[in-house]
Amino acid sequence: MEATDGAPPPPPTFFPHSEIVRPLQTGFSRVLLSTFSGIEIEGFSPFGFGGGKVEGDGVEWRAVQGGGGKGGRAVFLLGNRSMSSWWSNVEPAAKDPILGVTEAFLADQSPDKVNVGVGAYRDDNGKPVVLECVREAERRIAGNQNMEYLPMGGSLKFIEETLKLAYGGNSEFIKDRRIAAVQALSGTGACRLFADFQRRFQPDSQIYIPVPTWSNHHNIWRDAQVPQRTFHYYHPESKGLDFASLIDDVKNAPNGSFFLLHACAHNPTGVDPSEEQWKEISYQFKVKNHFAFFDMAYQGFASGDPERDAKAIRIFLDDGHLIGCAQSYAKNMGLYGQRIGCLSILCEDELQAVAVKSQLQQIARPMYSNPPVHGALVVSTILGDPELKNLWLQEVKNSCIMSGMADRIIGMRTALRESLEKLGSTLPWEHITNQIGMFCFSGMTPQQVDRLTSEFHIYMTRNGRISMAGVTTGNVGYLANAIHEVTKSG
Amino acid sequence: MRLNDGSVARRLSTLGKHLVETTTTTVRRPTAPPIRSLPWRGSVFGHVAQAPEDPILGVTVAYNKDPSPVKVNLGVGAYRTEEGKPLVLNVVRRAEQLLLNDPNRIKEYLPITGLAEFNKLSAKLIFGQDSPAIQENRVTTVQCLSGTGSLRVGAEFLAKHYHKKSCFQHTIYIPLPTWGNHPKVFTIAGLTVKTYRYYDPATRGLNFQGLLEDLSAAPSGAIVLLHACAHNPTGVDPTLDQWEHIRQLMRSKGLLPFFDSAYQGFASGSLDADAQPVRLFVADGGELLAAQSYAKNMGLYGERVGALSIVCKTRDVAVRVESQLKLVIRPMYSNPPIHGASIVATILRDREMYGGWTIELKAMADRIISMRTQLHEALLARGTPGDWSHIIKQIGMFTFTGLNTDQVAFMTKEYHIYMTSDGRISMAGLSSRTVPHLADAIHAAVTGAV
Numbered sequence: 001m002e003a004t005d006g007a008p009p010p011p012p013t014f015f016p017h018s019e020i021v022r023p024l025q026t027g028f029s030r031v032l033l034s035t036f037s038g039i040e041i042e043g044f045s046p047f048g049f050g051g052g053k054v055e056g057d058g059v060e061w062r063a064v065q066g067g068g069g070k071g072g073r074a075v076f077l078l079g080n081r082s083m084s085s086w087w088s089n090v091e092p093a094a095k096d097p098i099l100g101v102t103e104a105f106l107a108d109q110s111p112d113k114v115n116v117g118v119g120a121y122r123d124d125n126g127k128p129v130v131l132e133c134v135r136e137a138e139r140r141i142a143g144n145q146n147m148e149y150l151p152m153g154g155s156l157k158f159i160e161e162t163l164k165l166a167y168g169g170n171s172e173f174i175k176d177r178r179i180a181a182v183q184a185l186s187g188t189g190a191c192r193l194f195a196d197f198q199r200r201f202q203p204d205s206q207i208y209i210p211v212p213t214w215s216n217h218h219n220i221w222r223d224a225q226v227p228q229r230t231f232h233y234y235h236p237e238s239k240g241l242d243f244a245s246l247i248d249d250v251k252n253a254p255n256g257s258f259f260l261l262h263a264c265a266h267n268p269t270g271v272d273p274s275e276e277q278w279k280e281i282s283y284q285f286k287v288k289n290h291f292a293f294f295d296m297a298y299q300g301f302a303s304g305d306p307e308r309d310a311k312a313i314r315i316f317l318d319d320g321h322l323i324g325c326a327q328s329y330a331k332n333m334g335l336y337g338q339r340i341g342c343l344s345i346l347c348e349d350e351l352q353a354v355a356v357k358s359q360l361q362q363i364a365r366p367m368y369s370n371p372p373v374h375g376a377l378v379v380s381t382i383l384g385d386p387e388l389k390n391l392w393l394q395e396v397k398n399s400c401i402m403s404g405m406a407d408r409i410i411g412m413r414t415a416l417r418e419s420l421e422k423l424g425s426t427l428p429w430e431h432i433t434n435q436i437g438m439f440c441f442s443g444m445t446p447q448q449v450d451r452l453t454s455e456f457h458i459y460m461t462r463n464g465r466i467s468m469a470g471v472t473t474g475n476v477g478y479l480a481n482a483i484h485e486v487t488k489s490g
Numbered sequence: 491m492r493l494n495d496g497s498v499a500r501r502l503s504t505l506g507k508h509l510v511e512t513t514t515t516t517v518r519r520p521t522a523p524p525i526r527s528l529p530w531r532g533s534v535f536g537h538v539a540q541a542p543e544d545p546i547l548g549v550t551v552a553y554n555k556d557p558s559p560v561k562v563n564l565g566v567g568a569y570r571t572e573e574g575k576p577l578v579l580n581v582v583r584r585a586e587q588l589l590l591n592d593p594n595r596i597k598e599y600l601p602i603t604g605l606a607e608f609n610k611l612s613a614k615l616i617f618g619q620d621s622p623a624i625q626e627n628r629v630t631t632v633q634c635l636s637g638t639g640s641l642r643v644g645a646e647f648l649a650k651h652y653h654k655k656s657c658f659q660h661t662i663y664i665p666l667p668t669w670g671n672h673p674k675v676f677t678i679a680g681l682t683v684k685t686y687r688y689y690d691p692a693t694r695g696l697n698f699q700g701l702l703e704d705l706s707a708a709p710s711g712a713i714v715l716l717h718a719c720a721h722n723p724t725g726v727d728p729t730l731d732q733w734e735h736i737r738q739l740m741r742s743k744g745l746l747p748f749f750d751s752a753y754q755g756f757a758s759g760s761l762d763a764d765a766q767p768v769r770l771f772v773a774d775g776g777e778l779l780a781a782q783s784y785a786k787n788m789g790l791y792g793e794r795v796g797a798l799s800i801v802c803k804t805r806d807v808a809v810r811v812e813s814q815l816k817l818v819i820r821p822m823y824s825n826p827p828i829h830g831a832s833i834v835a836t837i838l839r840d841r842e843m844y845g846g847w848t849i850e851l852k853a854m855a856d857r858i859i860s861m862r863t864q865l866h867e868a869l870l871a872r873g874t875p876g877d878w879s880h881i882i883k884q885i886g887m888f889t890f891t892g893l894n895t896d897q898v899a900f901m902t903k904e905y906h907i908y909m910t911s912d913g914r915i916s917m918a919g920l921s922s923r924t925v926p927h928l929a930d931a932i933h934a935a936v937t938g939a940v
Contacts, residue, residue, distance in 0.1 A: 087777070087802055090651050093813035096820055099602060120598045128597035142586045146576040147792045147830075148568060149785075152547060185635075185823035192822055201538050219821035256534065291534055322533050336599045337828030348533045358541040365544060366674040367642055367822065368635035373792030374829035 097215050098461055105459040113457040114479060116470040119267065119438045120336055121405050124472045129405070131334050133392040137381035145377060150370045152361040154183020154342075158376040161383035162342040165299060165306055166313055166325050173317070173346055180356035181344035182364065183371045186336075187297045188216060190326030190343035194293060195224030196363045197345075197356075198258060207293075208249070208259045210234075212441075212463065214267045217260060217295070231259070234269045239431035239443055241271050250284045256291070263296035263325070264309040265437020268465035272302065272436050278312045282319045292316050293324040300332040302437045304397035304406035322346045329379055331438065332396055332405075340375030405469075409438060412471040416440075419480030427487055440466040448486040456482040545670050546910055553908040561906035562924050564915040567722065567887045568791055569854055572921045577854070579789050581846045585836040595832070600825045602816040604633020604797075608831040611838035612797040616718075616751060616765050616782055623772050627805040630812040632798050632819070633826045636791075637752045637783030638671060640798035644748060644779045645679030646818045647800075647811075648713060652746070662713040662748065663705070665689075667912065669722045672715065672750075681713070689724045694880035694892055696726050702739060710744040718751035718780070719764040720886020723914035727757065727885050733767045737774065747771050747778040755787040757885045759855035761848065777801055784834055786887065787851055793830025854918075858887060861920040865889075868929035874936055887918050897935040905931035 095103065101117030123129050153159075159181045163174050173179050184190035198205060207221045210233035221228050231253070232245030250259070261281075266272055273281060285292055294313055300306040316323050328341040343360065347353040364370070382388045397406055417432040432440050444452075444464035452458040458479060460466055471479060543551060549565030571577050589595055596605075603609065609631040613624055623629050634640040649660060662681045664672050665688035673683045686708070687700030705714065716736075721727055728736060740747060749768050755761040771778050777800070784795040798815070802808040819825070837843045866881045881889050893901070893913040901907040907928060909915045920928060 087651065087800075087807045087811050090807065090810045090814055092810045093817045095813075096602065096816065099599075099820070099825075103601075118599070130597050138590060142590050143578075143583045146578055147582075147790055148576050149547075149566070149791045151551075152544065185827070188820075188824040189822070201535055205534075216820060216824065219817075223818075223821040330599075334597070337596060337825070339823060339825070339827040345535065348536060352533060352536060352538070355538050355540040356535055359538055361544075362541045365547075365638075366671060366678045367639070368794060369638040369671065370547075370792070370794070372635070372794040372827040372830065375827065 097463075101459050101461055104453075108457055108459070110457040112478065114459065114470065114475050116458065116460045116466045116468075116479070119331065119467050119469065121331060121334060121409075121438070121469040122472065124408065124474070126470070126472050126474065129334055131392065131395045133382050133388050133395060134334060134378055136388060136391075137378045140381055141374075141377050145373075147373060150183070150373050150376065152364050152370050153181075153357055154371045155373070155376040155380060157380045157384065158183055158340075159342060161380060162327055163344060165383075166296060166310055166327055166342075166344065167317065168307075168310075168314065171317075177350040178347050178353050179344050180347055180353040180360065181342055182357060182360045183376055184326070184341045184343045184364075185339040185368070185371060186330050186341040187295060187326050187328030188220065188341075189339065189371075190328070190341045191217065191220050191295060192224065193343045193360055193363055194324055194326065194345070195221045195226055197360055199224050199226050200363070201359070202258070205256075205258050205291075208253060208257055210246075210260065210262070210266070212268055213260070213262070214295075215461075229253070229257075233266070234271060234441065236443065239271070239428075239441065240434065241273055241277070243273065243277055247280065247284055250281065250288065250290065253288065253290065256289045258291045258293060259285070261292055261294050261312070263294040263299070263312050265298035265302035265439075267297065267437070268439050268461070268463060269441040270435025270437050270439045271441070273312070275311060275315070278315050282316050282321065285316070285321060286319055291324070292321050293326070295326045297326075297328045298331055298437050299327065300393075300396040301406055301409075306332070306393070306396070317346070322348065329375065333379065333382070333392065335375050335378060338375030338378065339372060340379055409468045412468050412473075412476060413440065415473070415476045416468075416471060416480055419476055420484060423480060423484045425484050425488065438467055438469050440468055442466050442483070444483070444487060451486045452482055455486075458482055549908050549910055552902075556906055556908070558906040560927060562908065562919065562928060564907060564909040564917075564919040564928070567786065567916045567918065569786060569789060569858075569887075569918040570921070572857065572923075574919075574921055574924070577789055579847065579850045581837050581843050581850065582789060582833055584843065585833045588836055589829075589832055596828060600633070600828050600831070602632075602819050602825050603812065604826045605828065605831040605835055607839065608633055608795075608835040609797060611835055612782055613799050615761065615838065616754060616768055616780055616799065617772055617801070618762070618765070618769055621769070621772060623801045628802050628808050630800050630802065630808040630815065632812065632815050633831050634781075634796050634798050634819075635794040635823075635826060636785050636796040637750060637781050638675065638796075639794065639826075640781035640783070640796045641672070641675045641748075641750060642679060643815060643818050643822075644781060644798050644800070645676050645681055647815055648748075648779075649680035650818070651811075651814055652713070661709070662715055663708055663745075664715045665701075665717065665721070667723060668715070668717070669750075670910075676715075684708075684712075686714070688721075689726060689890065691892065694726075694877075694890065695883070696728055696732070698728070698732055702735070705736070705739055705745065706743065708743065708745060711746070713746045713748050714740060715748050715750060716767070718749045718754065718768050720753035720757040720888075722752065722886070723888050723910070723912060724890040725880075725884025725886050725888050726890070728767070730766060730770075733770055737770050740771075741774060741776055747776075749778060749780040751780060752783040753786055753886050754782070755848070755851045756855050756858070756887060759852040759859075761787075761851070772801055775803075777803055784830065788834060788837070788847070790830045790833065793833070794827060795830030795834055858917045861917045861925065862889070864922060864925045865917075865920065865929060868925050869932060872929055872933045874929070874933045876936060887916055889915050889917055891915055891932070893932070893935060900935050900938070901931045904934065907931045 098118055102115060105113060105115040105117065121129055163179055163181055167173055184193050206227040206229050208229045208231045209217055211230045212234055218228065231249035232242045235242035264272055299309045302309045313325065324345045326343055330336045345356055347356055382392050413433045417429045420429045435441060442464040446462040449460060449462050449464055546566055550563060553561060553563040553565060569577055613629050613631045617624055634643050660681050661684055662676050663684050663686045666685040667689060676683050686704035687697045690697035719727055751768060754764045757764045768780055780799045782797045785791045800811050802811055837847050862882050866878055869878045891913045895911045898909060898911050898913055
């Protein structure tokens, strides 16, 4: 904004000092010019606070009512001559490649529309699900708790239960208090805290990120100002893991490099290393003294069994790595909007863990002071009660009342693959059932995805990632047909 | 720190595992050296030193450790009842129940900008129901994590996008003193922090001349942080006339206002009255930022509910600004937490619940004012030397007592009174029962050879 002309505009010619003038269209019965270069108005504006505008002598005058309201005195301000904006140069930002898909979907009027974009679980009617264990936990919490600030590092009870999931219920590291852990704003917040911490305490380090990865990983480490490198991960030809290149990249990286690893159900590909492969990766990391940072957003969702899904982490722990780990309850407890997760860093001893935790808190303080309490209460309530915890484990995998989340997704994978094969598609589709977790990396090109959206009102990210959680028995036929249509010409 | 025996034994056995070469795997490792020859790898974060306690939140930590039955926590600004208990407002409880039973409750991620209805209602709350800026769609409001989060997102946006050709675009002027977390938030976002005179220790009031001089000397285009009401920590607010003067000065110098509104409704008991300074600035058609918090005025502290609004010159600018705010938020936490914002929206949208809220809010504000009166009278009754009228003149949750760090330390040690070392006390932490104890402590601190 260009600076205004210096002095404020002169009093208007039709508002002489201390004179009662004609009533304004704002409804003020009288207008007085105060001695303090504002204008006082008796009566009140029917427009309430901030209402009322009048033009005079090339200046726009705005009314503001002060004091208690009805009949109170108001201060009528001098308007400024045309001010330009501070923000004229602000470019419109590009839409987020993932969250923008849902925005576009919501705007679509077609009755056939399908959203297989964002990774949020849906039941077979395409509806979001609140787990029964969550409902019960919320019933117990509502109205019973105060809403005081949590400590900067979050709820201790929440952290304790959460660490057990990742590190094991009987973990020696928990007993020995060697884990520096703070409650974080879901997986994003946990990764961001780590990235900021890495920047502060290992300022010369970089982060090695798999290709491909969740797009927001790049944003997070970029905003934390940690330089990024990539390592091979996905093998497009086989639609599986490019293990040989991955190992090469691990070996060729400078000693002591920082690597981001998806603990299970890789996003977006759904391709995970086998147990043997994880052991080899862990071994090579030891040789090179690399730092392993695990992003675990889908524990329980990959196989249906949280213990099994933590296997990669346990392998690394057994091999003596001092890992970092981001955990999220967005998907596996359906607590998306609560923003509840955890960042943990395994240290050499308790003293170091205390120091590291104190520094993580220093990063949280100027970001949001302390984390939100509600999600932490829900999680603690569930995991702290054996019955509720069992209910949760059932619901994640398989429950009597409704098909468990992981099983339903596995069922949809099979259905989609079989539908495509039945339609006579000559392309290979085994990867649909080989890949793990919430996503299928279909192998479709951005152009094919665009056709899916424009011709069939099917919404997904342009890298061809399908959120299997959005596939239902109701839409799998439609989806298979559409995919066949756009891929059959090659 | 002593390691317990169990821990040492476990640690040694883990180490032992790595000194034995494994033969279980069938994967060939022809080129790897045997594990036994590698040195034990220490942590890459082994050099990390322990951070000092947060000066404000650390007070509560110390208070919690104290076993004394007469201890009083006047540290953090969280409201307490006359019984010394935290308070959940009735309207909040009701809102929670409604949400629990609402079949249409949102079950997934909020958009990056948060709950849309919450954003609209928050803007109206601070700018006024009929604010022209809102009617003209010139305001972008994004839900953030309480006041801290709103300030941080705003500061990050400013650091990235506030470009001016020939002035100090990345400098923010903060009042002296201010909330301890302010300089940290702005510095880490990439802004340069400078100060302007605000509090006058001699009068325990506003140093208006100093404020005007410092803002006049600020380079054109600089950002200025303004406490909308109930200044933290001093409780000293400009009068409306003084605000008008500040507004004229700032607009004529092209200084960008950034309001921090953490106590709307708490200062005077009236939400509209407390928003006046902000509305003064909006009414002149100019641009500004405003951070809002519902921590205190709705008692939603731990839910982390707040909003950042940016009032822009035109609607087109507001749209572009909003798109850029999303790029700040996404790599920080993707989208904000839903629970607290849903409670706020439930209350603000319902006339009856809104009315109920204003009554409960006024009751909180009135109790604080009553504590001020009682403390002032107690000091007068004891004949404590000095002028203590600032206790009843200052506004909002805090009183800047004027006590020095030695006196504060004395009061903590001898009387188990917990407060920040700058002499700030949270009136919300007082009750009729504890006022005499505090008065005794102040009296002793002031009259003793401390």
